[in-house]
Amino acid sequence: MSPARSRPKLAVWKFASCDGCQLSLLDCEDELLAIAERLEIACFLEATSTRVRGPYALSLVEGSITTSHDAERIHKIRRQSQRLITIGACATAGGIQALRNFASVEDYARSVYPRPELLQTLAQSTPIHEHVRVDFELRGCPISKHQLIEVIGAFLTGRRPNIPRYSECIECKRKGTVCVMVAHGVPCLGPVTQAGCGNLCPPLGRGCYGCFGPMEAPNTASLAAWFARLGMSEAAVRDAFRSYNAAAAPFRKESEAHEPR
Amino acid sequence: MSRDEVRTIRVDALARVEGEGALSVRIAGGKVTDLAFRIYEPPRFFEALLRGRMFTEAPDITSRICGICPIAYILSASQAMEAACGVRVDGPLRDLRRLIYCGEWIESHVLHAAMLHAPDFLGLPDAIAIAKGRPELVTTALALKKLGNTLIETVGGRAIHPVNLRVGGFYQAPAKAKIRALIEPLRQGLEQAVTLARAFAGFDFPAFDGRYTFVSLRHDDEYAIHEGRVVSGRGLDVPVEAFLDHFREEQVAHSTALWATAVDGSAYLLGPLARYANNHDKLTPTAREVAAEIGLGPICDNPYQSILVRMVEVVLACEEAIRLAETYEEPDAPAVAVQPVAGVGHGATEAPRGLCYHRYRIDGDGRIQEATIIPPTSQNQRQIEADLRAAVEGNLHLENEALRARCEQTIRNHDPCISCATHALKVTIARE
Numbered sequence: 001m002s003p004a005r006s007r008p009k010l011a012v013w014k015f016a017s018c019d020g021c022q023l024s025l026l027d028c029e030d031e032l033l034a035i036a037e038r039l040e041i042a043c044f045l046e047a048t049s050t051r052v053r054g055p056y057a058l059s060l061v062e063g064s065i066t067t068s069h070d071a072e073r074i075h076k077i078r079r080q081s082q083r084l085i086t087i088g089a090c091a092t093a094g095g096i097q098a099l100r101n102f103a104s105v106e107d108y109a110r111s112v113y114p115r116p117e118l119l120q121t122l123a124q125s126t127p128i129h130e131h132v133r134v135d136f137e138l139r140g141c142p143i144s145k146h147q148l149i150e151v152i153g154a155f156l157t158g159r160r161p162n163i164p165r166y167s168e169c170i171e172c173k174r175k176g177t178v179c180v181m182v183a184h185g186v187p188c189l190g191p192v193t194q195a196g197c198g199n200l201c202p203p204l205g206r207g208c209y210g211c212f213g214p215m216e217a218p219n220t221a222s223l224a225a226w227f228a229r230l231g232m233s234e235a236a237v238r239d240a241f242r243s244y245n246a247a248a249a250p251f252r253k254e255s256e257a258h259e260p261r
Numbered sequence: 262m263s264r265d266e267v268r269t270i271r272v273d274a275l276a277r278v279e280g281e282g283a284l285s286v287r288i289a290g291g292k293v294t295d296l297a298f299r300i301y302e303p304p305r306f307f308e309a310l311l312r313g314r315m316f317t318e319a320p321d322i323t324s325r326i327c328g329i330c331p332i333a334y335i336l337s338a339s340q341a342m343e344a345a346c347g348v349r350v351d352g353p354l355r356d357l358r359r360l361i362y363c364g365e366w367i368e369s370h371v372l373h374a375a376m377l378h379a380p381d382f383l384g385l386p387d388a389i390a391i392a393k394g395r396p397e398l399v400t401t402a403l404a405l406k407k408l409g410n411t412l413i414e415t416v417g418g419r420a421i422h423p424v425n426l427r428v429g430g431f432y433q434a435p436a437k438a439k440i441r442a443l444i445e446p447l448r449q450g451l452e453q454a455v456t457l458a459r460a461f462a463g464f465d466f467p468a469f470d471g472r473y474t475f476v477s478l479r480h481d482d483e484y485a486i487h488e489g490r491v492v493s494g495r496g497l498d499v500p501v502e503a504f505l506d507h508f509r510e511e512q513v514a515h516s517t518a519l520w521a522t523a524v525d526g527s528a529y530l531l532g533p534l535a536r537y538a539n540n541h542d543k544l545t546p547t548a549r550e551v552a553a554e555i556g557l558g559p560i561c562d563n564p565y566q567s568i569l570v571r572m573v574e575v576v577l578a579c580e581e582a583i584r585l586a587e588t589y590e591e592p593d594a595p596a597v598a599v600q601p602v603a604g605v606g607h608g609a610t611e612a613p614r615g616l617c618y619h620r621y622r623i624d625g626d627g628r629i630q631e632a633t634i635i636p637p638t639s640q641n642q643r644q645i646e647a648d649l650r651a652a653v654e655g656n657l658h659l660e661n662e663a664l665r666a667r668c669e670q671t672i673r674n675h676d677p678c679i680s681c682a683t684h685a686l687k688v689t690i691a692r693e
Contacts, residue, residue, distance in 0.1 A: 016303040019279045019678075020328020020421040026372065027420060029407040033399070036389045047376065048387030049276040049669075066303045096325045097305040108309035114511070121304055142328060142421040200418050204425050204432040209321070211422075239314065244325065 008057035008156070011043035013077055015063025015070050016097055016125060020142040021088035022046055022062045028145050035149075038156055054080030058155050061134075064090040064097060064125045071122070071131060078132040085151060086128045089141035093213050094247035096141075098125040101247055102255075127247065136161060141211040141244040144196055164195050165216040168208045171199040180207055187227050187240060192218035192250070213245035220254035234260045270653075270665045277377040277387070277669075279329050279678045284668055286653055293653050298646045298672065311632040316342045316601055316623045317428050323619070323634060324422050327678055329372070332365040332413070333612030334634075335426050336487050337619040342428045344502070345606025345623055348599045353592040354430040355488075357416055360440075360585040361423070362487045362610070363578040364412030367450070368420070369613035370533075370571040370578075371409060373676045375402030375457065378568050381670040382464035398460055401453050405575070408450040412582060415439055430596030440589045447586065451579040455551055458572035462555035467667070469651070471562035473644065474527065475535035476508075478611050484543040484577055485536065487610045492539050493529065494560075502607040504618050510635060528643040531615025532675055533570040534561055545584075548577035564648060564674035571613075571676075601627030612637050614676045638677045645675050 012022050026047060028035065042052035059081035065071050078084055089095050100108050105123045109116035128134055138151055138161075147163055154161040164170075168190035172179060180186040180202045188207030194215040201208050214220070220241065227237045235258075242255035268288040275282045281302040287295040307326055311319060319338040324331035336358055343350060350358070375398070376388040385391055392399035410420040416435055417423025425432050476497070478489030492498045497507060508523055523529050537552075541559040544552065552573045561570055603625040609618045615637030622631040652671040656664055 014281065016305055018325050018328040020325075020331070023279075023328045023372075023421060026376065027406075027410060029403040029410075032403065033389065033392055041387075041389065045274055045276045045281075046279060047277065048389070049380070050386040050390075051276075066305070070303065095305075096307075096310065096322060099310040100306060103309070105306075108306040109304070111309045111312070112304070112306050119304060125305075141325065142419075197419070200424050201432075204418055206424065206432040209424075236315075239318070243318075243322070 007038060007040040009042035009052060009054070010039040011054070011056040011059045011077075011081065012046070013043075013059060013061045014045065015061065015074070015091065015128070016066040017063030017088065017090040017095065019046060019062070021091075021140070022060070024087075024143050024145045024148055025060070028149060031149055035152065039152070055082060056080055057082050058152075059084045061086045061091050061128050062088055064094045064127060065131055066097060066122050066125045067120055068122060069120070074128060074131050083135045083155060084128075084132065085136045085138060085155075086134050087138045087148065088143050089139065089211065089213060089244045090125075091128045092137040092139055092248075093245040094125040094127050096244050096246070098247035099242065100125055102242065125247065138163070139194055139196060139212045144198060146198070147196055166195055167191055167215040167218070168193045168195050168197070168199070168202075168212070171195045172202050175199050175203070177202045180205060181226070181230075185230055187230055187232060189223070189240065191223050192220050209243065210241070210251070211244055213248045214250040218250050220250050221257070224254055224258065234258045268661060270661055270668065272665060272669060275669060275672065277380065277673060278676075279327070282672075282677065284649065284672065286649070286668065288653065288657065291657055293650050296646060296650050296653070298642060298649060300642070308632045308634055311621075311629050314629050316345070316621065316627040316629055319619075319621065319629065319632070320426060320428060321422070326634070326636065328421050329369050329678055330365060330612045330614070330617075331422050332362050332417070332426075333610055333617045334619075335423070336362065337608040337610045337617045338621075339426065339428045339608065340488070340610070341606040341608030341619040341621050342623070343599060343606070344608060345604050345621060346599050346602045348429065348597055350430055350597055353434070353590055354595075354597070356585050356589060357431065357435070358426075358487050360582055360589075361413055361416040361426070363582040363585070364409045364416070366409070366486070366578040366613050367454075367575050367582075368406055368409030368413065370575045371402055371406040371457070373613070374461065374568045374571045374575075375399070375406070378673050378676070379461065379464075381666070381673060382461075382568075398457070401456055405450050405453045405457065408446055411446065412443060415443060427596055429599040430592075430594075432595060434592050434595040437589060437591050440586050443586045444583055447579050447583045451547065451576060451583065454572060454575040454579050455547070458551050458555055458569065458576060461568050461572055464568070466563060466565040469563050469565060469648075469655075471530070471534070471564050471648070473530040473534065473562055474523070475538045476529045476531055476640075477535040477539045477616055478609060479539050480543070484540045484545070484581070485611055486581075491609065491616070494535075494538055501609040501618070504607065504609060504635075505620065505633075508635070508640070510639065528647050529640070530644045530675075531637045531640050533567055533574055533613075534564065535615065536611055537561060537570045537573065544573070545577045545580040547580050548573050551576050565670070567674050567676075601625060612678075614638060614678050615641060636678070638675075641675050641677065645672055645677065648674070
């Protein structure tokens with residue numbers, strides 16, 4: 001690389017996750033080579049053996065904190081990163097593995113591993129912002145690659161990312177998608193879930209299942225009451241709020257309110 | 262280098278694999294005294310968190326085990342639930358499942374072959390470095406990878422963790438016009454796949470005689486992708502529900518992924534080499550021609566050539582997808598209704614990196630009582646260690662840096678997906 005053209009350093013880090021959100025970067029097939037022109041991919045274990053030392057201008061962090069080692073590692077990464085952006089439901093809300101937060105991790109370990117004593121794991125799966133300061137959270141299970149490109153573009157030009165905080169409901173209205181709940185009685189988390197996926201499920205006749213986590217100030221109690229009117233059991237209402245963003249506060253509280261006695 | 266020297270080779274965080282793993286090798290007196298392919302990806306306890314959830318949720322929840330091969334999880338789980346409930350999904354719905362699985366093979370295989378594995382043969386750190394010298398290779402690969410994603414999006418609604426699949430079929434059947442519109446891009450994709458296969462055939466392949474026990478699915482009518490019986494190169498031929506009678510999982514201290522072995526304790530290999538050997542007679546015409554042209558016989562047991570077998574499978578996936586897209590007719594209903602029946606169901610499909618097995622016990626309300634998921638990489642872990650041992654012992658003349666690179670390449674041969682295996686890589690070499 002010519003020293004005359006120094007590019008900001010990008011690092012991609014992984015914690016407990018499925019790799020899908022960092023894969024979204026490699027899925028930017030049309031933009032990847034251009035991104036590599038503008039940013040130096042200094043550390044991205046899934047994609048390259050190159051490992052350039054920090055500090056990094058931008059760190060993208062995937063995954064949740066589930067081990068004491070990772071709880072320390074995230075602090076090191078924060079210290080080396082000018083900006084730190086978390087990507088995906090694991091990093092922003094603890095992910096599906098946060099279902100352990102509602103159970104006993106010892107029971108979990110015993111049911112999967114014959115020798116659970118060999119494992120080192122924390123009782124809870126927690127989002128990155130519970131451990132270090134986060135500059136921006138990009139939601140989704142997985143994230144949208146279009147939103148990822150927007151966030152990287154905003155970083156490069158020094159502006160705020162244009163990522164809406166309104167609900168998935170608004171997306172249906174804009175797209176002219178018939179409401180699956182009103183028209184067909186299909187339970188849908190759209191009224192309380194942040195937009196951004198690209199309005200995927202309702203156009204297929206499927207209710208939104210909350211991949212992007214809670215919108216700003218969601219009225220989850222009202223939606224839960226509508227779910228009950230559709231005939232959903234308490235356990236079903238609990239499980240609807242308790243999935244990929246189970247540990248996000250509004251969803252966590254609503255799911256706990258429907259724990260069958 | 263003297264025979265008494267102690268050498269340690271370590272790779273603390275293996276690059277260009279999916280997930281977190283490491284390798285350590287210790288060599289003393291010209292022999293490997295200790296070797297561990299370690300998986301330290303933190304456990305996420307899927308089998309535990311599935312308990313109590315509805316049977317209909319298993320496909321979406323288990324897709325989150327792996328962002329690279331979600332279809333493998335969605336379809337293995339769906340088929341297991343359908344088997345438990347006594348339902349068969351046939352006709353256009355079955356074809357749509359095979360079509361979307363072709364998309365996953367194309368996307369995952371091209372990602373691995375062109376972006377993760379090819380740099381090893383070229384002595385480069387990544388695909389972006391390849392693009393500097395051979396831009397056409399990388400742009401062709403990216404276009405083909407994108408086609409795989411387009412296929413998944415068209416049928417599944419989203420490339421990673423698709424939303425349109427369910428137990429019994431789909432939420433909505435794709436319009437015929439949308440599927441037909443895939444044919445032309447797939448024809449171009451087929452040409453691109455052949456181009457890449459020929460380009461990779463020019464690589465230098467280290468000699469290696471794997472003598473593997475190949476285990477995969479096999480189907481009477483087609484190259485096994487999403488359905489079949491479990492077969493091995495040593496004569497095993499059993500239905501999926503007998504899988505656990507022949508293979509088991511155990512736990513080792515250096516890995517958060519459980520290790521799978523054959524019940525006699527021996528290692529076996531899953532993935533493209535195994536599928537290719539067990540299903541060679543079922544290759545599609547162009548895939549068969551390309552395999553012959555690039556020098557592959559009916560069995561390939563040189564794991565470094567797995568990159569070629571992956572490209573033959575990409576050719577096959579394009580050809581199959583064209584056939585399925587040409588004959589697709591919209592089904593009467595997007596899904597078969599599935600009512601829960603208390604019992605046990607098994608499902609297995611061929612993830613790009615090998616057979617992915619699921620077993621569930623559900624109750625009469627459809628709540629999951631027990632889940633067992635055996636992903637391909639946990640089954641391949643043991644064989645990968647055996648390959649590493651042979652690769653190190655055969656290459657002791659190499660300097661540490663070159664030996665370390667060879668070790669990494671040896672691991673990547675099998676496209677380990679560590680996120681999957683831990684429902685496991687670090688490389689360390691010590692010489693004594």
